[in-house]
Amino acid sequence: MTDVFTAHHVIEYPGGYTRSVGPVIGRFLTGLRDGRLLAVTLDDGRVLVPPTEYDPATSAAVAPDADHWVEVGPRGTVQSFTWVSHPRPGKHMLDKPFAFALIRPDGADTAILHVVDCGSADAIRIGSRVAPRWRAERTGSITDIEAWTPLGDGEEPEPATLHVPAEDEQPVVGITVPIRLEYDLTAGIATTRYLKGLGEGKIIGGRASSSEDVYAASRGTDPKSGEPTSIEVEVRDTGVITTFCVVNVPGLSELAPEIPYVSAQILLDGANNTFFGLIRGCPVDEVHMGQRVKAHWADELKPDHTSIQWFEPTGEPDASYEIYKDYL
Amino acid sequence: MAGERVAVVGVGQTVHRTARKDVSMAGLVREAAQEALDDAGMTWSDIDAVVIGKAPDMFEGVAMPELYLADALGAVGKPMMRVHTAGSVGGSTSIVAAKLISAGLHQRVLTVAYEKQSESNATWGLSVPMPFAAPLVAGAGGYFAPLIRAYMYRSGAPRHIGHLVAVKDRRAALRNPKAHLHIPDIDLKMVEESFLLWDPLRYLDVCPSSDGAMAMVLGSEKVADAAPGPVAWIHGMAMRSEPTMFARRDQVNPQAGKDCAKDVYAQAGVTDPRNDFDCAEVYVPFSWYEPMWLENLGFCAEGDGWKLTEAGATGPDGDIPWNMSGGVLSSNPIGASGMVRFGEVAQQVRERAGDYQVELKTGRALGQAYGGGSQFFSMWVVGNKKP
Numbered sequence: 231m232t233d234v235f236t237a238h239h240v241i242e243y244p245g246g247y248t249r250s251v252g253p254v255i256g257r258f259l260t261g262l263r264d265g266r267l268l269a270v271t272l273d274d275g276r277v278l279v280p281p282t283e284y285d286p287a288t289s290a291a292v293a294p295d296a297d298h299w300v301e302v303g304p305r306g307t308v309q310s311f312t313w314v315s316h317p318r319p320g321k322h323m324l325d326k327p328f329a330f331a332l333i334r335p336d337g338a339d340t341a342i343l344h345v346v347d348c349g350s351a352d353a354i355r356i357g358s359r360v361a362p363r364w365r366a367e368r369t370g371s372i373t374d375i376e377a378w379t380p381l382g383d384g385e386e387p388e389p390a391t392l393h394v395p396a397e398d399e400q401p402v403v404g405i406t407v408p409i410r411l412e413y414d415l416t417a418g419i420a421t422t423r424y425l426k427g428l429g430e431g432k433i434i435g436g437r438a439s440s441s442e443d444v445y446a447a448s449r450g451t452d453p454k455s456g457e458p459t460s461i462e463v464e465v466r467d468t469g470v471i472t473t474f475c476v477v478n479v480p481g482l483s484e485l486a487p488e489i490p491y492v493s494a495q496i497l498l499d500g501a502n503n504t505f506f507g508l509i510r511g512c513p514v515d516e517v518h519m520g521q522r523v524k525a526h527w528a529d530e531l532k533p534d535h536t537s538i539q540w541f542e543p544t545g546e547p548d549a550s551y552e553i554y555k556d557y558l
Numbered sequence: 559m560a561g562e563r564v565a566v567v568g569v570g571q572t573v574h575r576t577a578r579k580d581v582s583m584a585g586l587v588r589e590a591a592q593e594a595l596d597d598a599g600m601t602w603s604d605i606d607a608v609v610i611g612k613a614p615d616m617f618e619g620v621a622m623p624e625l626y627l628a629d630a631l632g633a634v635g636k637p638m639m640r641v642h643t644a645g646s647v648g649g650s651t652s653i654v655a656a657k658l659i660s661a662g663l664h665q666r667v668l669t670v671a672y673e674k675q676s677e678s679n680a681t682w683g684l685s686v687p688m689p690f691a692a693p694l695v696a697g698a699g700g701y702f703a704p705l706i707r708a709y710m711y712r713s714g715a716p717r718h719i720g721h722l723v724a725v726k727d728r729r730a731a732l733r734n735p736k737a738h739l740h741i742p743d744i745d746l747k748m749v750e751e752s753f754l755l756w757d758p759l760r761y762l763d764v765c766p767s768s769d770g771a772m773a774m775v776l777g778s779e780k781v782a783d784a785a786p787g788p789v790a791w792i793h794g795m796a797m798r799s800e801p802t803m804f805a806r807r808d809q810v811n812p813q814a815g816k817d818c819a820k821d822v823y824a825q826a827g828v829t830d831p832r833n834d835f836d837c838a839e840v841y842v843p844f845s846w847y848e849p850m851w852l853e854n855l856g857f858c859a860e861g862d863g864w865k866l867t868e869a870g871a872t873g874p875d876g877d878i879p880w881n882m883s884g885g886v887l888s889s890n891p892i893g894a895s896g897m898v899r900f901g902e903v904a905q906q907v908r909e910r911a912g913d914y915q916v917e918l919k920t921g922r923a924l925g926q927a928y929g930g931g932s933q934f935f936s937m938w939v940v941g942n943k944k945p
Contacts, residue, residue: 237689243678247619250677252582261582283585289602289632291588403579409619417690425690443805447692448776453804472799473711475703482681483695489755493696496703502805506700508690519711535692556806558708 235417235425235533246408253294259402260428263287263370265390267303267362269338277302279338280372283339303335304387306342306378308358313351324377329354333378347377354380361387368393370402420450420459427464429533433525435501443502465500467525467538470549472497472504472557476514492517496541497557502555511542520548561660561756563944565782565789566904567775568598574738574770574889577676583618584630587672590773590894594668598775599786602632603646604825605775605841606664611641611651612893613929616683618674626871631670637733639692639888643799645841645929647671648772648896649936652925656938658778660717665778672771673891680767680892689844692911696756699844701931702758704845710758713849715864716760717801720845721749724887726873727842731884733913738768738889763845772898779783790904793922793936793945794825802931809932818935822924823856826939831924832857832871835939837879837906837916839899841941854882855926874914882906882914900938907942918942 251259254270261268269279270292279302292298311331319322331354332341347363348354360378368390370375381387405516417425420436424447427434435446436459443452448459461531474494477486480551492509494517509517511526523541531537570593572578578586587610595601605770608631615621624640631638637658641651648671650895655669675683685694694700728744731737741748744762752761782789800807807813819831827835840855842848849863857878858866866872872880881887883902886895903923905911921942928935 235690239685239689241616243619250577250579250582250674254581255582262903275610283582284588284630286629287634288654289629289634291592330854407619415689421690441805445805455802461823473704473708475700475707475759477696477700478753478755479697479699481753482697482700483685483687483693485693486695493700493704497890503803503807506694506696519707534690553710555609556808558712558808558810 234419234422237415237417239413239415241411243409246365246406248406249405250453251402252283254281254292254403257294257299257380259370259405262372262374263368263402264393265364265368266301267335269300269302271298271300277337278340279335279342302337302362305381306335306360307340308332308346308354308356308360309334310356311346315351316346323373328377331378333360340402344372344375346379348380352502363388364390366391372404419452420448423462424448425533428537429531431527431531431537432466433498435465437461437463444500445503446498446501447505447546459529463500464500467498468544469496469498469501470554471495471509471519471521471523472519472554473519474509474517476517490514494541496523497554507538508540509542510540518548520551520554520555522546522549561657562662563779563782564656564659564792565777565779566792566940567782567785567789568594568596568775569901569910570594570597570773570904571736571898571901572696572771573736574768574891576738576766576768578674578769579676581675583620583623583672584627586674586769587627587771587773588630590672590771591670593667594775597787598777600666600775605632605636605666605668607637607658607667608633609639609641609651609655609667609669611647611669612673613642613644613647614683616678616686617680617892618677622645631668643797643929643934643936645892646927646934646936647929648894648895648898649900649925649927649938650797650896650934652774652897652900653797653936654940655774656792656795658779659776659778662888665781667776668778669897670771670773670774671894671897673893674769675767675891676769679800680879690810699756699759700845701756703759705809706758706844709846709850712810713861713864713944715849718746718750719849719864719867720758720763721746721760722867723842723845723848724749726764727881727885727887730874730882730914731888732892734883734888736889737884738766738770739884759844763842765886765890768889768891770889770894772894772901774897774904788908788910788942790907790942791944793939793941794822796821796825797936799934802933810850811854811860812932814933815851815928815935816856818937819855822937822939825936826922826945828939831855832878834920835878835922835924836918836920837903838926839883839885839902840880840885840924840926841896841899841928842881843890845887848880851926855880855924867893874916879916882911896929896936899927904940907940
């Protein structure tokens with residue numbers, strides 16, 4: 231079987247992750263908002279930018295408020311770089327070729343990773359003198375510096391525009407960082423087989439040759455022995471509610487019905503494992519352990535989980551506890 | 559227990575809050591680590607290796623936090639590793655750190671566990687929809703509430719048992735200034751009237767979502783003998799896991815938990831946990847997990863856990879207090895929660911538990927953590943005497 235399903239998938243926390251930055255990095259970011267590069271002087275005299283909350287060599291704490299804060303730059307020297315000839319939209323800060331560079335601001339002993347906008351790869355070398363091009367609107371972010379640009383001999387850096395603080399402006403305590411993880415996922419043989427079955431109105435399980443236990447849906451192996459569940463077994467779309475809960479929490483999933491609703495573990499006839507399904511078709515307070523249910527299939531079947539919309543009571547007599555007690 | 563003797567020589571813990579907006583992640587872990595170092599009478603340079611643990615990276619969106627935090631935790635030029643076993647991670651991290659000493663590799667190991675859940679949303683982080691996987695439409699409570707119902711059915715426990723635990727652990731938290739939840743007027747009525755989330759679980763039956771960190775300095779016998787204060791000797795440690803799903807799996811009373819307890823008791827020579835321990839800190843994120851784990855851990859026969867809870871046996875004045883610190887129900891920085899259990903029992907046998915110190919008789923206590931779909935277990939037994 232070669233035609234396994236694949237899907238393109240994106241994981242992204244809505245609105246972006248927050249980062250509380252702590253008082254030391256907060257002071258650095260507040261400096262950026264003001265158009266200044268702030269650094270700290272460590273006990274051994276090294277000047278660290280961006281500052282960290284601890285001495286990176288000894289781990290000693292760096293006090294957020296002390297007279298060890300100094301302003302560095304704005305001129306800096308390129309320590310090393312790599313040329314990005316094909317910037318990608320949404321991935322890079324600039325939409326034209328640029329260099330990622332380690333830039334040591336004058337007065338600092340460490341370098342900042344940032345971008346240099348210098349037109350061509352020929353225009354940058356180790357030792358190049360650069361200065362920040364500040365954004366006019368600054369928020370207290372490393373991107374308040376749009377890019378660094380080459381600085382000719384004797385040339386004065388362009389100063390940052392004056393930051394006029396809002397009346398209630400506070401020091402920067404946090405930032406938001408959009409993070410996006412994008413990749414292709416393969417379902418694998420067993421899951422593909424199961425999903426294709428759903429598209430045909432069937433529930434396809436599997437079992438290993440060494441066991442009578444049928445898994446629906448199988449992930450491809452018997453979880454007890456690790457052997458492949460290579461023997462296809464169709465199970466019924468009826469079963470018994472082993473246990474359940476009534477959900478009163480709204481907004482847990484886009485797929486969740488209106489609260490209250492029932493989420494149950496169901497032991498399908500012919501299967502030896504339970505899986506979660508929604509129960510509808512009767513008032514939530516009538517749902518009970520041992521109740522017999524049947525899958526409610528979508529009008530239009532597709533090879534995915536939307537084909538079984540929910541389970542509903544069959545009206546048959548309850549299953550005896552003996553039948554499902556080992557499945558709790 | 560095989561190998562060299564190991565002891566907890568320093569313990570540090572942050573205050574736990576809904577959001578620790580005042581610190582970065584590095585600041586959070588350093589707050590706990592510095593306190594543990596101070597407690598052990600050590601500085602960063604005394605440490606031989608660092609072991610860090612936390613739950614899914616999805617919570618904060620920091621992949622490989624061990625790399626980001628290596629220099630913050632003084633691991634420059636030293637071995638650094640990260641452990642991840644879902645909710646049990648704080649326990650397994652402690653064990654991995656201790657094994658570095660019992661194996662004779664190191665003398666002093668710093669171990670830290672944390673979570674900064676306020677940087678995203680734990681419900682989102684635990685149930686990100688994935689292609690081809692059955693959608694999770696009921697959240698974490700929707701996973702555990704049916705198992706609680708099954709427990710109630712099997713044991714015949716009355717409905718108020720969970721609420722008793724919810725009250726007991728929140729009252730305990732009032733004695734612990736570092737606990738996240740402090741509800742001074744908590745009582746049964748308040749729990750019973752709190753919002754029904756996942757029937758049978760009400761709002762106050764459920765743990766909070768917290769930012770926090772826990773740290774310990776572990777030392778060899780030589781280090782522990784020279785420690786400035788009392789130490790907690792490790793008498794046994796064990797981990798077990800099992801798949802989330804397999805045919806006829808006992809999801810209420812998982813085999814992995816029973817096997818883990820059997821192993822750790824054998825190492826420590828414990829035959830009657832209810833009498834052999836002075837107390838226990840056990841991972842109880844939903845109130846009903848106290849009676850369920852009482853049975854799983856062998857503190858009573860199967861089906862009798864709720865009777866111990868109802869009789870007050872696990873209360874501060876009971877014969878076997880559980881979760882004197884307020885437990886997971888009062889503070890839940892997920893990645894740290896297991897290590898909080900392990901560290902809190904160390905503090906008890908060191909008689910350093912402040913206002914929630916129990917009276918020591920046997921001088922021994924059990925720490926337990928679990929995670930995933932009740933499938934990862936880690937446990938240790940600590941005592942005030944050398945094993």
